[in-house]
Amino acid sequence: MVATGFRRRKVVIPPGGRRCFDEDEWADALVCVESGVVELVCSTGEAPRYGRGALLWLTGLPVEVLCNPGRVDAVVHAVSRFRFEGGEPMFADTKAFSGFAVDDIPAAKRFYGETLGLVVSEEHGMLTLHLAGDRPTLVYPKPNHVPASFTILNFPVPDIERAVDELAAKGVEFQRYEGMDGFDERGVFRGGGPLIAWFTDPAGNVLSVLQED
Known part of the structure; x- marks a missing residue:
């Protein structure tokens, strides 16, 4: 059985407390330490500790x-996209989801919700971007976040010049990369391939708008 949407759960361990690890409980989940310190006692004798902001994959x-x-x-x-009850997962039939990190959740919520006009929900200190086509994308906090060197989201638009002008009016600055010739005065790249313009979110993650065919 495959559950749809994100499954979220919160675990609180009091000072000095212990919680037996059940692998099924944490299967296929992205785990975020919101506060305090968690120590993972392993069968190997190791006991690493993780503090606020740590992201873990315990599976x-x-x-x-x-x-x-x-x-x-x-x-x-803990956040998971689906959970299998018995049997092996058939990845061809699952609705995979993507996610990316930011260093400031409130700033990200304002940018994606107000500047870009996306439907954004928040739960347990993380965001979900409800993209068209039933493709929810997770946005999670990471204090030592380093922006990716690639484009994490592309937004096809019917009129790229209008989209660029509207974003620029909201304070968005478009990127022009050294060694790439073909940018016009708006910041639209016309050097080959589909027309595209790159910009960043408040955390420095690279996004783009590109002209639909």
């Missing part, structure tokens, strides 16, 4: 117990 790790060695509650959130 397949030899974890036996989750502990809180700190003095405040350790709050952990």
